Amino acid sequence: MYAFDIERPTTVAEAVNALKTDEAQPLGGGQTLIPTLKARLAAPSKLVSLSAIAEMIGISREGSTIRIGGATTHGQVATELAESYPALGYLASKIGDPAVRNRGTIGGSVANNDPAACYPAACLASGATITTNTRDIAADDFFLGMFETALEEDEIVTAVTFPVPQKADYQKFEQPASRFPLVGVFVAKHDDGVRVAVTGASESGVFRWTEAEEALSADFSAGALDGLSVDADGMITDLHGDGAYRAHLIKVLTGRAVTASR
Known part of the structure; x- marks a missing residue:
């Protein structure tokens, strides 16, 4: 693995500012990025960890919609949505193993858009909205192809909002x-x-x-x-x-x- 610097901002604004550095890359749960670095398939000069940004962690419900912060782990989604949105809670409970579920985040998964990731299917079927530090993007407009999304440079997924279906x-x-x-x-x-x-x-x-x-x-x-x-x-x-x-x-x-x- 190459040497790199790491920053741990505590607000979205700090994270966006840190990502303006050349070759800086956001770090969610690291379940995809860290193996990529170990294999020397990427060599960012700086990683910007999103795990300490309180406003990006947690789940809330308002009416018939559920908002999940981008830094919320799969384990949290599995536990907290088991009753309020069972299909999504079940999906999260079957991602990887306990170690992956306790580190991996919904924002990281959505932003990476692995062709075999589970969350993108939930987003599309639910008609979810992906919120970034600058805008809201409908799931139908967000996923553009294998490992490709509508995210612009220095744009991070701060939350995903799911309408709860019948x-x-x-x-x-x-x-x-x-x-x-x-x-x-x-x-x-x-x-x-x-x-x-x-x-x-x-x-x-x-x-x-x-x-x-x-x-x-x-x-x-x-x-x-x-x-x-x-x-x-x-x-x-x-x-x-x-x-x-x-x-x-x-x-x-x-x-x-x-x-x-x-």
Whole structure:
């Protein structure tokens, strides 16, 4: 690992100012960045830790929306949302192992937009809003492709706000070694229709399965998916499964999520 400086600001303003330094990089929970540094795939001159910024930590509810600070850990989300948003709490409880859940943060996961990360699917299906130090961004406009988001330079994720749907569920077909989803599907039934988001499957990262959304908005049952299929073109092929396998899993997991939704 290369040598670097580290700063631990206590406010968002201090963090943004620290990131103006050339080659400075924000550090959330470090579950992606630290292994990247160890492998010498990145060499920032300074890391700006976000873990001590109190205004970015914690969960609050106002009416039918839940706001989660960007520096809130997966473990906190799993514990505190088990009753108020079970699908999201369950999703967080299945990320990595206890060490990862106690260090990794929702803001870091969303900002990194790993193609197999779980939170992006929850954001898209829930119709979440990603808040940064400068603006609010709808989830549909935030995730642009594999490891690509709408974040500008020196912009950090300070919070994510989730509208709580009528019903929701997350189904994850786990790759045992990494515990990342080979395919993950988040289904959410809202007043104005159903949203279905898929992670782990596409070469372009997280996406919405619009055909399933239309069918389920008319009939929220697994049977509504009969006759639908996902095109295998553009799906990830690796040693764990080819594109056709992942395309098949998307339909299977969507049906399971609909049946299990609560």
